[in-house]
Amino acid sequence: MNQTQTKLASSATRQRLSSRRRFLKQTAIATTVACVPYHLTASRARAESKSSRPQFALIGVGGNGTRTAPVGKEFADLVALCDVDSGHLEAGNQLLCDGKADLYSDYREILARDDIDLVQISTPDHWHAKILIEAMLAGKDAYCEKPLTLTIDEGKLVRQVQKQTGRVVQVGTQQRSSFDKFNKALAIIADGRIGKLKRMVVGIDSGGWSPEIPVMDVPGELDWDRWLGPTPEMPYRYLANPKKGNGYTNGHTHFRWWYEHSGGKLTDWGAHHFDIAMLGIAAAGQNNDPVSVDGTATHDVEFKGGMPLQADRYNTARAFDLNVAFADGDVVMNIRNDVDNGILFEGDQGRFFVNRGKLVGKPVEDLVTKPLPDDAISKIYRGMPMKQNDRHAHWENLMYAIDKRVLPISDVHSHMKMLNVAHLAGICCRLGRKVNWDQSTETVVGDELAASMMKRPYRAGYEIEM
Template sequence: MATRRQFLSNSGKLIMGLGASSILPATSFSILSGSPNEKLVIGLIGCKGMGWSNLQNLLRVENVECKALCDVDQNVLDQRAADFEEMTGQKAVLYNDYRRMLEDDDIDAVIIATPDHWHCLQTVHACQAGKDVYVEKPLGKNTDECDVMVKAARQTNRVVQVGQWQRSGKHWNDAIQYLQSGALGNIRVTKSWAYQGWMESIPVKPNQPVPEGVDYDSWLGPAPDRPFNPNRFHFNFRWYWDYAGGLMTDWGVHLIDIILYGMNVDAPNTVLSTGGKFGYPDDAMETPDTQQAIYEFDDFSMIWEHAAGIDGGPYGRNHGVAFIGNNGTLVIDRGGWEVISETETDSDGNPQNIITGVETTQSNGEDLYNHMQNFVDCIKTRERPNADIAYASNTAVVANLGNIAYRTGERIEWDHQARKITNVNQPNELLKSDYRNPWKFPVL
């Protein structure tokens, strides 16, 4: 198995010829070597849902191999170890504690696909251990976490790609190129939404003994201590404030990210939000099944809306983004994009489309793979990746502000440079973390 030193030293070749501004500072490994057979060696932390999809796609990239898997649920780890052996014909080294995996010098990079409340500590620790990182979205649970994660990545010169894979998708980039051509005229409103019928209501369940094989204390990590409840565990942790932020931060970061990217902005000036448990008032979710948030930017507004358990979103799409301009509206989702033209009256008094002949594109189904390819390319070149940690930090902060506005009922005024809510005192507490002992918020 090739070492990190070999992989990265070979990759130093690709640094030549790139613009300096986008390149991470060279590492001590950026000296040339030769063999075309060198491998990027990775480890996976959090193996169940998205972690496994990420690994499958990363292993499709040339010269990448996985050495180790880590999970705090031995049942998941055993299953994935078997899946891995079937997929690759190899046995992975197995860990329950990610810190032990990070000690392995053979490992160049890690995928972190644990629940949201773990992203910050694991990313900071991985950067400090010299690993490049692919971490899932949302980057962090709050502004403080996002800030310290960016600081760790920059201090250690690590490549950190975040799982906002739409940024590497061809049809998403085609649509943004069209948007930025100005053909839609002044963009006045943007919308993004997730109506997710498959994310069904979850019935209330009693607390239960911790399942055999689960290191529950390590699953909780920095989150508050509480008895085990199956509703708060795998996948459904999304619906609990201790671990995540509901659909607002789950799908919100994917789609709001496209608006920030397309409109070339970092953050809004104000946010207000409303919603509630309107669909399933008595079910077990803490986060609202129905929510709207309105964000004001300098010269346009952005609307987010979500509904868990139903599919009837705007424009007949159960998720998407719309850029609404004077000449027409661009609508895009994971399947493709279209432009709906405004009309003007011709000399005969008939309505005519202002926009005609747009060559739209459909998804080629390779967005996640392209995102992984971009991650590997950037590990070689030390360029910033498509969903660099700084972009993902903005997106996570913006989505989290929607939740703060919802939870406080305040219209939040936001100073993005100062990282402060300026019009009310108390909600600034929601920008910070309170880690459970013995876990400590990283001080860098």
């Protein structure tokens, strides 16, 4: 295969996919449970016979894709790759599949294949919800990188479609699958070792910085229009950086620092650490429904009405000191960029700190003489078997959930409750004022402009195909 073998969607395939989606949608509407058995695809035959491994496709062959897909290959056969950058496709094919994968530049061709059971979605953030929704409607299970959505309203639609179709979706918040750190931390809280939870300090580091970035010609291997997809049309920008080989750009690797494509650190590290912090509130038996986000943030560009006024440099928040209030008025989550990356849990009887490298504090030291109950971790995992750590355990849990047709450890519903906090924090930063939230209606209250930022228009031709 060479670069020209990248398969573009034909009109016949488009018609077949459209017809199949209509059928699946009609079937899905009648489905009211969270998870249902496989139906009407080659997946069913494989699931029933257990005679062969499932097949999966990787959509988005960049850094996260090439780091996570090799773990997926332990459980399923990687047969197809999709990317809008032909250079990524060729390199990924050699790295992951010895040059033998089917290559695509349009993910819809993958979704049209009945022989593909699940997809791994590792695109930039602004593509996640659209591809995931269409994948579920096409009868695919999925592993989708965090953050699951670009907006709050996208999350509502993702959850609705998951319930309708019963597809299994594992969000890539793999800290939920880290036995020796984060889930032990949650077990410590659940066992009452720090008493009533009062405060959490969540460190997520400072956001990206850039100088002014000039408009440049789009690299020949990149389909820039398709890379932008649902987000507003804009010129490609790039500036070489002698200290970093990938330079400054509004494209590959640096998309996180543009509100058009992501939410900065709040939806990057925040999607990991807010998740554990809010699970900690629940583990303590307290109400983790968010009610407001308030505080201060620093951007490198000026904003008006929540929109950046400068288009040639990174525009997400660089620094922040935010407080999230919850329905349990006794607990608050403080989000900062100027403390250690990780989570400090403080209760009325003790405190401890956890991140990917350490779990420290007196409640942790006390485990030597007073260990946790034997079933403490199992309860955190809802009784599901977990053997490894991080990405391996996350994929293993996904395959267990697919086999049993149950919600995985990082399901879309609990993920979106946490991610909504990250989105609300971003709205707070952009407007520079407190944002109030009604969890019962999942709506911003008392602020029309802030409420309007729960959604964004899709660029013509890139709307979600329902």
